[in-house]
Amino acid sequence: MNQLHHIIQPIESDLNRFNRLFDETLTHPNKLLNVIFEHIRQHRGKQMRPILLLLVAREFGVPTEATYLSAVMLELLHNASLIHDDIVDESDERRGQAAVHSEYGNNVAVLVGDFLLSSSLEKAAQTGNLRIVEHISHLGKQLASGEIIQLSNTYEDEFSEDSYYDVIKLKTAALFSSAAEVGALSVAASEKQVALMTRFGSLLGMCFQIKDDIFDYFDNPQIGKPTGNDMSEGKLTLPVLYVLRTKANDRIKNLARRVRAGLATTEEIAELVQFTIDNGGVDYAQEVMQKYADVAVAILDRFKNEEIKQSLLSYIKFVSERTI
Amino acid sequence: MNQLHHIIQPIESDLNRFNRLFDETLTHPNKLLNVIFEHIRQHRGKQMRPILLLLVAREFGVPTEATYLSAVMLELLHNASLIHDDIVDESDERRGQAAVHSEYGNNVAVLVGDFLLSSSLEKAAQTGNLRIVEHISHLGKQLASGEIIQLSNTYEDEFSEDSYYDVIKLKTAALFSSAAEVGALSVAASEKQVALMTRFGSLLGMCFQIKDDIFDYFDNPQIGKPTGNDMSEGKLTLPVLYVLRTKANDRIKNLARRVRAGLATTEEIAELVQFTIDNGGVDYAQEVMQKYADVAVAILDRFKNEEIKQSLLSYIKFVSERTI
Numbered sequence: 132m133n134q135l136h137h138i139i140q141p142i143e144s145d146l147n148r149f150n151r152l153f154d155e156t157l158t159h160p161n162k163l164l165n166v167i168f169e170h171i172r173q174h175r176g177k178q179m180r181p182i183l184l185l186l187v188a189r190e191f192g193v194p195t196e197a198t199y200l201s202a203v204m205l206e207l208l209h210n211a212s213l214i215h216d217d218i219v220d221e222s223d224e225r226r227g228q229a230a231v232h233s234e235y236g237n238n239v240a241v242l243v244g245d246f247l248l249s250s251s252l253e254k255a256a257q258t259g260n261l262r263i264v265e266h267i268s269h270l271g272k273q274l275a276s277g278e279i280i281q282l283s284n285t286y287e288d289e290f291s292e293d294s295y296y297d298v299i300k301l302k303t304a305a306l307f308s309s310a311a312e313v314g315a316l317s318v319a320a321s322e323k324q325v326a327l328m329t330r331f332g333s334l335l336g337m338c339f340q341i342k343d344d345i346f347d348y349f350d351n352p353q354i355g356k357p358t359g360n361d362m363s364e365g366k367l368t369l370p371v372l373y374v375l376r377t378k379a380n381d382r383i384k385n386l387a388r389r390v391r392a393g394l395a396t397t398e399e400i401a402e403l404v405q406f407t408i409d410n411g412g413v414d415y416a417q418e419v420m421q422k423y424a425d426v427a428v429a430i431l432d433r434f435k436n437e438e439i440k441q442s443l444l445s446y447i448k449f450v451s452e453r454t455i
Numbered sequence: 456m457n458q459l460h461h462i463i464q465p466i467e468s469d470l471n472r473f474n475r476l477f478d479e480t481l482t483h484p485n486k487l488l489n490v491i492f493e494h495i496r497q498h499r500g501k502q503m504r505p506i507l508l509l510l511v512a513r514e515f516g517v518p519t520e521a522t523y524l525s526a527v528m529l530e531l532l533h534n535a536s537l538i539h540d541d542i543v544d545e546s547d548e549r550r551g552q553a554a555v556h557s558e559y560g561n562n563v564a565v566l567v568g569d570f571l572l573s574s575s576l577e578k579a580a581q582t583g584n585l586r587i588v589e590h591i592s593h594l595g596k597q598l599a600s601g602e603i604i605q606l607s608n609t610y611e612d613e614f615s616e617d618s619y620y621d622v623i624k625l626k627t628a629a630l631f632s633s634a635a636e637v638g639a640l641s642v643a644a645s646e647k648q649v650a651l652m653t654r655f656g657s658l659l660g661m662c663f664q665i666k667d668d669i670f671d672y673f674d675n676p677q678i679g680k681p682t683g684n685d686m687s688e689g690k691l692t693l694p695v696l697y698v699l700r701t702k703a704n705d706r707i708k709n710l711a712r713r714v715r716a717g718l719a720t721t722e723e724i725a726e727l728v729q730f731t732i733d734n735g736g737v738d739y740a741q742e743v744m745q746k747y748a749d750v751a752v753a754i755l756d757r758f759k760n761e762e763i764k765q766s767l768l769s770y771i772k773f774v775s776e777r778t779i
Contacts, residue, residue, distance in 0.1 A: 163607045219562035238543035249595025256589040265580040271573025279566045283487045
């Protein structure tokens with residue numbers, strides 16, 4: 132059962148239709164491809180993006196063929212991006228399972244990601260809506276450049292919160308923003324409504340990523356990632372960036388530089404994590420996240436469909452309070 | 456100077472315009488991305504696909520904005536595919552230079568390829584022609600699945616020429632076929648003309664790949680690849696597949712199996728290469744290639760623009776007789 136069960140109630144049949152189309156798309160005569168597709172079909176994740184897209188579509192109209200195609204398009208792009216990101220970050224697990232590259236090798240994972248990216252584009256073309264096609268191409272560039280900028284930052288000796296926000300806008304918020312925007316576009320909502328949904332989705336994406344980054348400061352057996360996982364990949368996220376700006380002495384700054392350069396030991400990472408928690412970095416990030424959530428909630432005031440509005444309120448609550 | 460100088464004479468200004476658009480597309484504010492793009496701009500390769508596309512466009516009409524956008528779209532997809540294929544094949548060199556993954560690491564190469572793939576799609580969207588968009592998405596799937604099927608074949612104990620043809624159709628001929636097809640589509644050629652160009656491009660692509668595979672049986676300092684490079688990657692191509700079907704004893708078959716499994720020594724690969732040459736494998740592949748070339752030449756009889764026809768005759772000659 133989907134962990135967001137009560138949230139999806141108003142779009143249960145829409146989500147089923149999405150899932151049928153998703154499954155149909157993920158089949159291939161080649162055995163190796165089909166085994167990997169089967170694995171993706173079996174481990175769907177939380178489906179945050181298609182759920183958002185379908186809820187927004189129901190607020191502004193009745194889902195069309197283009198709605199379902201767009202939802203599949205975004206979920207394919209998301210999966211392609213996860214498979215490639217796991218290669219980039221050398222992450223061996225995804226959704227509690229072996230990552231594609233760990234199980235089948237980098238070469239297969241690169242190609243499967245490419246295949247999914249092209250399949251995503253194919254769904255965009257099938258909508259017959261050039262704006263949706265432009266949208267997905269722009270989004271693909273954003274996701275890749277977000278990760279590249281993050282890699283480049285690894286070598287910059289600067290603890291900038293701005294560049295943190297730039298990166299999460301590109302690598303996470305852009306996908307949520309697209310889901311809400313395309314949901315509205317696909318049911319021919321007005322330009323004003325579409326623009327509002329772009330903003331709404333972006334706010335949810337920012338929340339989602341900041342929450343995700345906060346997880347990294349605590350043991351979390353449910354997610355299956357150890358504390359300091361991001362730091363061990365050389366990534367400094369909002370909580371530590373805040374304390375580096377406001378509370379850190381030279382020793383801690385040098386420690387952070389070692390982390391970013393990938394030179395820190397497990398003990399040093401543990402020390403930086405603890406320093407961040409003790410100096411209010413996590414609390415600060417939590418507050419920032421809450422502000423994004425509050426603005427998103429305020430946008431919901433303008434929604435007309437009460438059932439959808441309640442679902443999206445729960446959605447925001449889930450994003451900002453989730454433990455998985 | 457482009458090595459195909461006399462071939463490009465009728466489209467010299469078209470090719471310049473293509474190159475300007477290609478250069479404009481390959482820029483990015485991020486330093487790392489821009490350094491890599493600069494490298495791609497400096498090492499353009501032979502530009503076989505845009506040249507074909509532009510020649511075909513000139514045969515059937517006057518190149519439009521969609522023609523240039525499509526040419527850039529295909530060249531971006533081709534470059535994305537080369538960067539990813541070099542990761543997959545663990546090839547350290549490309550066009551006499553370090554491959555992107557060798558110079559910047561697999562993680563950067565994965566993301567740069569993704570960025571180029573999405574940029575390719577963006578150009579497709581800019582043509583405003585949904586058929587071209589559908590086309591590029593289908594092509595992206597073909598390129599990725601061709602490589603995946605080739606990887607899967609590594610584990611199949613069968614020396615099938617059919618599966619060789621299937622793979623090269625997907626991974627090479629599809630791109631040439633697209634170049635010719637989209638060249639015709641972009642100047643609103645008739646359905647019949649478009650279909651003929653699809654076939655024409657495919658024939659050229661088959662020639663190009665078979666010739667490429669023949670190179671592997673000889674020392675070729677110009678290309679910078681040692682003899683038996685494909686075999687050292689576990690790939691059995693047309694020349695050896697022919698002798699395996701017609702001339703091989705059990706010892707040679709077992710040797711071929713060791714090659715495919717990636718277990719053969721340099722000496723064993725040299726032996727299989729020599730056996731293939733001695734038993735007419737290369738001559739056979741040369742004949743097959745020539746048959747494809749002859750059919751392509753016959754199609755040129757229907758061309759109306761004499762200058763374009765002569766250029767394409769030279770193009771076919773170059774593809775089938777090239778030493779680079």
